[in-house]
Amino acid sequence: MTWGYVMNWRKARIGLAVFTATASITLGACSSGEGASQASPTAPSQASLPGSTTAVADPADTAKQLAIAAYLGMWSDMAEAATTSDxxxxxxxxxxxxxxxxxxxxxxxxxxxxxxxxxxKPENSPQVESVEPADNPTTVNIVDCGDDSHWLKYRIDNGQPAEDGPGGRRHINAMVKKAVDGSWKVTDFAIQDVGTC
Incomplete structure (x- = not known):
């Protein structure tokens, strides 16, 4: 695939360096962290508080987890479709x-x-950069240091590797939004060159 103008990971990545969905996103430092472990597609469990049965889940925490789940799900869906370029x-x-x-x-x-x-498959380490608005989130901005070293293109006619440049770690910005039905979906993403994180 090509995470950039997708499927042409290595050829289209330069044109995607600018995140077109929002001018407010700034590039964050890439590092693996707790974001990757929050990839559950369900809402977080409610923690018990002393003197009460359960506490109401924090809307921002719920939004973060659902947004990361959608982001990781997008790359998983992409990797599956890319096996046949469907x-x-x-x-x-x-x-x-x-x-x-x-x-x-x-x-x-x-x-x-x-x-x-x-x-x-691509390897991802997403982290939440911002949640907007904090009290009732509808937008989550994610930064990632994605690695496509083990997600490579091959020619269909002879099964040989395509000559589309080296794989490696790339900085990715993504915007995830809450839809009217309550689901969270990635609305845009931008991928930079190998070695940007």
């Missing part, structure tokens, strides 16, 4: 919408057109 896979819309979905579909279409498939 640019029309209905699974792509499970965790992505708007520009994010368009980028993935276009990237997969380009790979199919060029006779390429992608094998392996």
């Amino acid at each position: 640019w029309q896979s209905s699974k792509l819309a499970r965790n992505a919408t708007a520009e994010a979905l368009s980028k993935m579909s276009r990237g997969l279409y380009a790979d199919r057109y060029n006779g390429l498939v992608t094998k392996g």
